[in-house]
Amino acid sequence: MAILVTPETKVLVQGITGAFGARHTQLSLAYGTRIAAGVTPGKGGQFFENTVPIFDTVREAVEATGATASAIFVPPPFAADAILEGVDAGLDLVVCITEGIPIRDMMMVKRAMLGKKTRLIGPNCPGIVTPGDGRDSIGGCRIGIAPGYIHKKGHVGVVSRSGTLTYEAVWQLTCRGVGQSTCVGIGGDPVNGTSHLDVIKMFNDDPDTHGIIMIGEIGGSAEEEAAEWIGNYCKKPVAGFIAGATAPPGRRMGHAGAIVSGGKGTAAAKIAALREAGIAVAETPSVMAERLLKLM
Amino acid sequence: MNLHEYQAKQLLAQHGVAVPSGEAVTTPERAREAAARLFAAGQTLAVVKSQIHAGGRGKGTFKSGFQGGVKLCRSADDVFEKASAMLGNVLVTKQTGPEGREVKTLLIAGAATIKKELYLAVLLDRSTSQPLIMASTEGGVDIEEVAEKSPEKIIKELIDPSVGLMPYQARKLAAALGLRGGLMAQATKLFLGVYKAWWECDAAMLEINPLCVVTGADGMESILAVDAKMSIEDNALFRHKEIQAMRDLGEEAPLEIEASKFNLNYIKLEGNIACLVNGAGLAMATMDIIQHFGGNPANFLDVGGGASKEQVSAAFKIILSDPHVKAILVNIFGGIMDCNVIATGIVAAVLETGLTIPLVVRLEGNNVQMGKKTLAESGLNLITGDSMADAAQRVVAALAAS
Numbered sequence: 001m002a003i004l005v006t007p008e009t010k011v012l013v014q015g016i017t018g019a020f021g022a023r024h025t026q027l028s029l030a031y032g033t034r035i036a037a038g039v040t041p042g043k044g045g046q047f048f049e050n051t052v053p054i055f056d057t058v059r060e061a062v063e064a065t066g067a068t069a070s071a072i073f074v075p076p077p078f079a080a081d082a083i084l085e086g087v088d089a090g091l092d093l094v095v096c097i098t099e100g101i102p103i104r105d106m107m108m109v110k111r112a113m114l115g116k117k118t119r120l121i122g123p124n125c126p127g128i129v130t131p132g133d134g135r136d137s138i139g140g141c142r143i144g145i146a147p148g149y150i151h152k153k154g155h156v157g158v159v160s161r162s163g164t165l166t167y168e169a170v171w172q173l174t175c176r177g178v179g180q181s182t183c184v185g186i187g188g189d190p191v192n193g194t195s196h197l198d199v200i201k202m203f204n205d206d207p208d209t210h211g212i213i214m215i216g217e218i219g220g221s222a223e224e225e226a227a228e229w230i231g232n233y234c235k236k237p238v239a240g241f242i243a244g245a246t247a248p249p250g251r252r253m254g255h256a257g258a259i260v261s262g263g264k265g266t267a268a269a270k271i272a273a274l275r276e277a278g279i280a281v282a283e284t285p286s287v288m289a290e291r292l293l294k295l296m
Numbered sequence: 297m298n299l300h301e302y303q304a305k306q307l308l309a310q311h312g313v314a315v316p317s318g319e320a321v322t323t324p325e326r327a328r329e330a331a332a333r334l335f336a337a338g339q340t341l342a343v344v345k346s347q348i349h350a351g352g353r354g355k356g357t358f359k360s361g362f363q364g365g366v367k368l369c370r371s372a373d374d375v376f377e378k379a380s381a382m383l384g385n386v387l388v389t390k391q392t393g394p395e396g397r398e399v400k401t402l403l404i405a406g407a408a409t410i411k412k413e414l415y416l417a418v419l420l421d422r423s424t425s426q427p428l429i430m431a432s433t434e435g436g437v438d439i440e441e442v443a444e445k446s447p448e449k450i451i452k453e454l455i456d457p458s459v460g461l462m463p464y465q466a467r468k469l470a471a472a473l474g475l476r477g478g479l480m481a482q483a484t485k486l487f488l489g490v491y492k493a494w495w496e497c498d499a500a501m502l503e504i505n506p507l508c509v510v511t512g513a514d515g516m517e518s519i520l521a522v523d524a525k526m527s528i529e530d531n532a533l534f535r536h537k538e539i540q541a542m543r544d545l546g547e548e549a550p551l552e553i554e555a556s557k558f559n560l561n562y563i564k565l566e567g568n569i570a571c572l573v574n575g576a577g578l579a580m581a582t583m584d585i586i587q588h589f590g591g592n593p594a595n596f597l598d599v600g601g602g603a604s605k606e607q608v609s610a611a612f613k614i615i616l617s618d619p620h621v622k623a624i625l626v627n628i629f630g631g632i633m634d635c636n637v638i639a640t641g642i643v644a645a646v647l648e649t650g651l652t653i654p655l656v657v658r659l660e661g662n663n664v665q666m667g668k669k670t671l672a673e674s675g676l677n678l679i680t681g682d683s684m685a686d687a688a689q690r691v692v693a694a695l696a697a698s
């Protein structure tokens with residue numbers, strides 16, 4: 001097993017004909033992911049790469065193909081609409097890759113999703129990978145923009161707000177011969193669909209996940225909330241890293257959510273909360289895998 | 297994007313919020329005219345306020361030696377004199393750093409008799425993903441200090457974004473702030489207007505400090521937003537053409553403006569080891585690891601996921617424009633992009649800029665062997681690092697040896 005997606009998950013891509021969406025759909029197909037459909041309004045009836053049927057609406061794509069998850073690559077002004085279209089079509093999972101969605105739009109999306117069965121990952125995230133058992137982990141489910149080949153099928157769960165730091169952690173594991181159950185990038189925005197804590201709970205319940213790496217950064221208090229829960233309830237070893245110890249207060253460090261404001265959300269406070277919860281904190285990002293493996 | 301006080305007040309006034317009457321001016325003559333109009337309309341006191349994107353203006357000092365970036369005046373001539381002392385001069389406050397900011401615009405406004413100073417702000421509450429109004433009876437002071445010393449004096453009201461701030465919530469806030477009787481209706485209207493301005497303008501933060509109960513010449517009490525600080529969320533600027541036009545490039549660091557032209561995310565810091573990284577999280581972590589090994593990062597620089605040759609070249613030029621930079625660390629995890637393309641870009645940029653300071657490159661990912669080969673065969677004097685830790689230690693050592 002794994003969390004959120006398995007190699008059998010049927011995925012549709014919203015914004016499949018844009019340059020960004022098309023490039024990463026090709027890579028997911030090459031990884032062996034079951035890309036069942038694409039959605040681009042007005043291009044229904046066409047095919048992507050002569051194989052993947054394109055539909056005008058998400059609902060039509062779901063009805064025709066049985067897809068249960070979606071990857072969103074549409075530009076920021078249209079992304080909120082795309083997310084809610086996926087929710088309306090009854091998808092289990094919507095992964096929004098788009099960076100730059102206004103916070104106001106995301107507040108409305110979160111409100112509109114209350115009580116709905118769909119889980120949103122992102123936005124502004126690298127997506128999800130559940131590695132497969134082929135060479136270079138081919139045969140897995142790759143939703144988003146992460147490099148597939150750095151993964152290896154196994155038992156460590158990785159959750160992070162940052163794309164390249166996730167790759168860094170995954171690569172450290174793979175280079176040591178340690179595989180991953182599922183790697184989840186929850187995104188760098190201040191309003192997101194799924195938190196560190198949500199993912200940690202899923203890893204805790206997943207019999208296939210034996211250890212967890214949690215990567216956080218300055219801004220907000222999601223890492224502290226996750227740490228508190230881990231300290232009380234998590235049955236599995238957890239290693240952590242927090243980026244941004246040297247970030248000046250009041251400045252957004254690339255990610256919209258990475259900002260220390262009013263003295264809140266500092267790396268020091270987060271690291272203290274992680275340590276308090278018994279999480280093995282990596283002093284540098286070079287030792288994320290090492291810190292976890294010591295515990296396992 | 298940060299706004300000036302006068303711009304924030306314009307947006308507030310457009311949303312029905314009571315602000316002191318006033319005008320933004322850029323010359324002492326215009327300042328005198330604006331003041332004359334205020335006095336003619338019955339004001340007995342005018343305030344001259346320096347417009348810069350930093351707090352602590354009132355207690356600031358101009359590099360000319362003139363004290364205070366905010367001055368009360370009783371005549372138009374006095375306003376002219378104070379405006380002459382401020383305009384074109386550099387104001388240093390506790391928030392500007394020692395370099396200060398040049399004052400190019402002044403707000404000339406009527407000053408009423410203040411009876412009570414309150415605090416009001418609207419912001420995003422990240423833990424609930426909802427708008428939050430924060431208010432306090434302790435206005436006119438540093439609110440972070442109030443929150444720390446007497447948190448019970450901070451009143452919070454969460455808002456359902458799908459219906460917005462409801463009048464009953466505004467009344468609850470008014471009552472908690474002691475704004476009763478005739479002031480309650482005024483306060484309710486003001487709170488609703490402030491929230492609407494925050495929402496409609498896609499503001500990241502809107503702070504009214506102080507929000508004042510003032511006594512007019514007729515002895516009547518009213519509520520006024522006497523100061524305002526507002527920032528607009530960058531991601532939403534595409535739908536606010538009129539707010540985009542309010543951007544003051546003079547308030548932004550020139551290197552950061554230059555970087556944004558190439559879609560590079562650059563923030564200048566105080567240290568001397570520059571870094572060039574792909575991805576925001578990795579870029580922060582690279583700064584951290586430099587410090588961890590005893591170095592001092594000169595900047596945050598995220599070249600994004602698909603760093604092109606042009607971007608790498610522009611990034612090198614921007615980094616090298618900072619005279620404090622004495623060494624460079626490039627840290628790229630090329631997941632999907634080809635490390636050899638990056639390596640070629642680095643070599644080209646080094647040749648183009650005639651780099652003379654130590655350069656440490658750590659490449660990892662797709663086609664990394666070819667990339668390392670390109671670097672090694674370039675004949676350039678650069679150092680390669682294997683892991684982030686290795687590269688960070690090497691750059692700190694190279695700087696010490698140089």
